[in-house]
Amino acid sequence: MSEGFRITPLADVTARFVEHDWAFPRTHEAAIAAHWRARIARSPGMFDGTVLLSCAHAVGEGVARLDLFATRYSSFTYYRHVPHADPRVRNAFAAIVPWTADGAVLLGAMGAHTANAGQLYFPCGTPDLDDVRGAAVDLAGSAARELAEETGLALPEDAATGWVLLEGEGQLAFLRPVRFLEPAAVLEARVAEHLRREAEPELAGMAVVRSADAIDAARMPGFVRAYLAEAFSSRP
Numbered sequence: 001m002s003e004g005f006r007i008t009p010l011a012d013v014t015a016r017f018v019e020h021d022w023a024f025p026r027t028h029e030a031a032i033a034a035h036w037r038a039r040i041a042r043s044p045g046m047f048d049g050t051v052l053l054s055c056a057h058a059v060g061e062g063v064a065r066l067d068l069f070a071t072r073y074s075s076f077t078y079y080r081h082v083p084h085a086d087p088r089v090r091n092a093f094a095a096i097v098p099w100t101a102d103g104a105v106l107l108g109a110m111g112a113h114t115a116n117a118g119q120l121y122f123p124c125g126t127p128d129l130d131d132v133r134g135a136a137v138d139l140a141g142s143a144a145r146e147l148a149e150e151t152g153l154a155l156p157e158d159a160a161t162g163w164v165l166l167e168g169e170g171q172l173a174f175l176r177p178v179r180f181l182e183p184a185a186v187l188e189a190r191v192a193e194h195l196r197r198e199a200e201p202e203l204a205g206m207a208v209v210r211s212a213d214a215i216d217a218a219r220m221p222g223f224v225r226a227y228l229a230e231a232f233s234s235r236p
Helices: 029-042 073-081 139-151 184-197 222-233
Strands: 006-010 012-017 050-060 063-072 091-099 105-110 163-168 171-179 203-209
Touching (some): 006 222, 012 139, 050 073, 063 171, 091 139, 105 139, 105 222, 139 203
Antiparallel strands (some): 050 063, 163 171
């Protein structure tokens, strides 16, 4: 355990798209609407689209298996805001952890117009209907897509395929550490050029973390702090 998160190495992650009768949006309809209005007042650019949450998960023999169902983003944000009445429903998402050739980790600083303005994240997002492939949900594809959309970076051809699951705070964070061939300064410059070309980039810039001493409790969510603490403590 680190920062209250259980950390589990994985060889693979599989997910399927299921129907799930989630009572929470019906029983909290008025509160969800009021909470969403307040969020929109602070961040007018937010969109109440469809996201996928986990209603069941299991880990066995190095493989995580998930059931994901669709709900509105407004319902999800309110559910995340209040004590979780249904521990089965989790925010499950996948992210690439970009390790640079000189041993640093890159994180994105969320833009001022986003729901988590100023926070430092691995490029990621809650999966949505674009990640559904028939009866399956492509979490690996979701992670690669978010990386490309937010930073302009593409995965190296020989990118590692292993995962690390961080479970805690109502989240299932599936992180895929990938070593890039370039040093941090080169990757930062590439990302900066990508952001300059975007009309409304999701990121305000990048942060480089080279040791556990750089973990920022004020700006990094718990799963990010937990991963970095574990990753840098295990390095020689």
